Amino acid sequence: MNETLRRLLFLPQQRSTVAHDIDSLHYFVISVTLAGSVLVFLLAAIFTIRYRHPPEEPPTPNPEANYRRPAVLMEIVILAGLLTLFLTWWVIGSRQFVRLRVAPEGALEVYVTAKQWMWKFAYPDGKRTITTLYVPARTPIKLIMTSRDVIHSFYVPDFRIKQDVVPGRYTTAWFQVTEPGSYQILCAEYCGTGHSAMRGEVIALEPSEYERWLADRPFTGGPAGEAYVEPYTPEEGVSPQMINLVNEGQRAAAEHGCLRCHTTDGSAHIGPTWAGLYGSIVPLAGEAQTVADEAYITQSMMDPTAKIHRGYVAVMPSFLGRIRPAETAAIVEFIKSLRSVPRQGPGGEDPGPVRMGGITP
Amino acid sequence: MTSGTYEADLVGDKEVAPPSHVPTDALVDYLRADRGIRSWLLTTDHKRIALMFYVVIVFSLILGGVFALLLRTELLTPERTVMDAVTYNRMFTLHGVTMVWLFMIPAIPNTFGNFVLPIMLGAKDLAFPRLNLASFYVYLLGCVVTLGAMVWGGADTGWTFYVPYSTTSQSAVVPVVLGIFIFGISSIMTAVNFIVTTHTMRSANLSWFRLPLFVWALYGTSVIMLLATPVLGLSVIVVALDHAFHLGIFDPALGGDPVLFQHLFWFYSHPAVYIMILPAQGVMSEVVCTFSRRQPASYAAIAISSLGIALVGFGTWGHHMFVAGMSEFDANVFGVLSMFVAIFSAIKVFTWVATMHRGSIHFNTPMLYFFWFLFLFVFGGMTGVAVATESLDVHWHDTYFVVAHFHFIMVGGTLTGFLAAVHYWFPKMFGRLYSERMGLLTSFAVFTGFVLTFFPQFLLGNAGMPRRYYSYPARYQWLNVLSTGGAWLLGGALVLTLVNLLVALFWGRRATANPWGSRGYEWMTPVLPPKTNFAATPVIGRGPYDYHRPEEEAHA
């Protein structure tokens, strides 16, 4: 029954613990919808045939034009019934909704960063992947998501989950895959030119294989069985330069004149060098300090005077609106690629061993 | 369709046969009362302004339709077919903006509402005729600004202008939202005019519960236009300022919350759906009574539901935001309020069907459109309840299911209502009869094309295809091909409809004053209403649906 209806309605496979329950409500609602509209339509058709005025005769006054009493009575009954039905849907639907939104305690947490136009995943032990999310099957997974640029939406049709990913905020979603396999991630909130190409993949592994995958670094060889599918690469609708973000970032940095003040070889200049910048602790005015993570680097491009590196003068203009979001992402990637190059401090002195800080996703 | 009995009403072009008690010179029809282009461009006659709106709105419909066909053609194949992603994104934004603000919002109120509202009230004109004319020119300016943005390539944000995409997009967002602000001004002008007219211009004896149901629908629409549009105006202005000067009110980098924009946007845009559907429902109330020759099964139920939809509709905007990062508490509140608004539409549907019971049904083109409307609106509306069911919406949100749902309401509801009105009031507006056979044929074709276009989209949405996708996984292709085929059929059917009406406009048979035998007040005027509608303010001593009386008596 479930399988027949699912195929009839073109619903994707049910691969999360909530999918079956949600689909049951789906069948209920859709069959009532279809039955209701067909019923109303048929009733109208029957009345048309039954009360059809002969087309060749001229219209005459209708002696029954004022007949109305039973209709009002019937309507009240029908409407009370309908309201009860709708409220039942609401009760079931809102309970399921809360269940969808509240992750169980102890779920495995994965950090998701969305940006134009890719998904990035950071796992509890620091491992990171792009586009492909590896999870153990039959284990609740909680996604803690934020966006670097515009609103995206994390959508896995096979799991019946979707959650907008909002910049400046963390939103969460959770799921528990019922069996190992590969499931497509789609971006469901319009996010620009590459929106439809912003796809990814959840690869659910047997928990033991997941452990092995975590231990394996870098990951080599496919996991066991049919579950493994080549990770998706975003080629559709996105130019090849976009894929190689580092090259794109270098080009954008040169084009926007970044490299006139920032060096990439570690030597000091008008602004802090980009070499070894990413992930380091940046001293600010006074005793404050911050971590040069993606957020800080982005902020420094858009609002450069907000947090100034101690020892440098606030001469940098804001690039807010002058630089496309995609270029911002690319430049950050470019800076990240220089993280292991040695660097000098503001006055050319050796800043000592670079202290690596944490990364906020 | 009429014959025999109404020979007396059959009047020729020049020889208007006036009832004996009114002077003849007052009855020169509105199309010939004044001559010259100036008499049109500077007219304050509500009927002429209605016709000017009509022309621009039909042009907008054609334009939006062409955009739609291009979009559907692009979606024939999973990858590039005729255009690139950038063009596609701008095209669907243009399609949405054109269809929503240039076509659907003003479609029925500003053309048919403008034309028949004063006549239905027994008034000579709207309360503020010059404001009415200004509304037209402001609307025209809005068209110029919005479509003029195409010179810079148009915006690529979608008609929803979600921040922060819209505030950072490199496309021409500012002129487009400015155009929408201008449309808003036009909407408010019309709304003020309609509300005041309904309150203060009713002829003596015309109590609220004798008003034609179309007037109630227009009244509800005007309330929404009046009180929701300014919130949209403000939110698009903030988007424009953000885009131009980076004020950062919604910018997360400056501590803003993009979800708040969605609150403001949907506070207008959900009620705006009722701006589109309420007038169509009003048209259908008129059509079903006229062609069933029957008083509505419950007049009060339909009249009060119009106001109920208008007011309760304001409290449901959050069901567009279940997965947007809104709180669960708000989601539940909006979820339950959405269920209540559906009840008012259900009341109307049942009353219409009950009206056909024991009627004397005449099967003309407007009535056929009523049938399509009934099916499409019920199915579209019920799927609306379905997507307002929170857990189901999580899967459906921003997929083609939602696209199919709102096209069922907007195309199946508003466009069908618009086409029914086009045919229903055609004899009154132009004094000619269209070909009934062609009318029925095109109506069938419109319905077939429509179902073929949008039914597959429900299945696409179930299968998980998100909306606004330029390219899509290959498994969705055959349903997309079906949908595109339907779209071309629908486009062809609409062109045929237009041709049929243009032929009727120039070569159609001359109409009688009341070809449908309706008891509605607007049909009491001569074939073409004179400039001031009535020679003397009429005293209306009966209801608009008194089909138990003979027509002569009813019109006496």
Next chain:
Amino acid sequence: MHEGPLHPQFENLDRQKDAARLGMWAFLGSEALLFTGLFALYAAYRTLYPDAFAAAASHNDVKLGTINTFILLTSSFTVALSVHEVRLGRARRAALLLLVSILLGFVFLGVKLTEYAEHFREGIFPGPSYRYEGLTGYGPRLFFTLYFLMTGIHALHVTAGMGMLAWVMFGAWQHRYSPLYHTPLELGALYWHLVDVIWIFLWPCLYLMHA
């Protein structure tokens, strides 16, 4: 004593007057909803950043804000009086009272401009050019962006209202209005009162709530 023009679409003068008044009220309802968008943003951000908003509100000069409140309330009073005078047939006095209201409007705008000037001097600008060191972070910046937006749009309305008042003042001075016909004067007055009402809410939001 003339009764004013009767437009052809109306049956009688009473209906015409009712229509004009209702039209104005409907328009005022629409205007109120326009500001509601701003107030909603203010309320939402205040909920997000309660302390920062309170601190930023207390940075505004509450004395200047209060003086402006008194000015606008008084101007509303003189406008209401002017309607009253024209009903008694004293059109010249009505015109003079309108002149007082307009002058009060200028004083209001003047005080507002000195406040703006002070803000700019301190580096308080809307949006990303905000430079004030005393209050940093998201909250104050958002507060002041909203502050400039709300008071700015309100000031535009004040200016429009003054224009309207000037027009009816001119009419009153020329004896265009009589005790039987003074609809434009009444409508202009209604609009001015709305401007006052909006300030009645802006004032506590932007100046007083600094707990």
Next chain:
Amino acid sequence: MRYFVVWLALMGLALLSFLFSGSHHGIFDIVFALVIAVAKTALVALFFMELIEHRFINSMVVLVSAGLIALLLSLMVADIRTRRTFPRGPVPTEAEIPTAK
């Protein structure tokens, strides 16, 4: 002289509001300021704008607008205030966020 009395009442209320804002009473501060603002609005609308003498429909405009204003404000604020109503898993703190290796 009705207008004069109303004007005096308005000025008095404004003064009251101003004086009260000097002392700090937490959330009550906001409530009090808003109540006074609503009272002043009622005075202006009823007497200066003469709603009390106009047809009732004009007051309807005010009432419906006020209802919608309350609706928009309350549900928007409710969203922000209730964003964590239901129990969740542990909220990540800075320290829990994984580091790059």
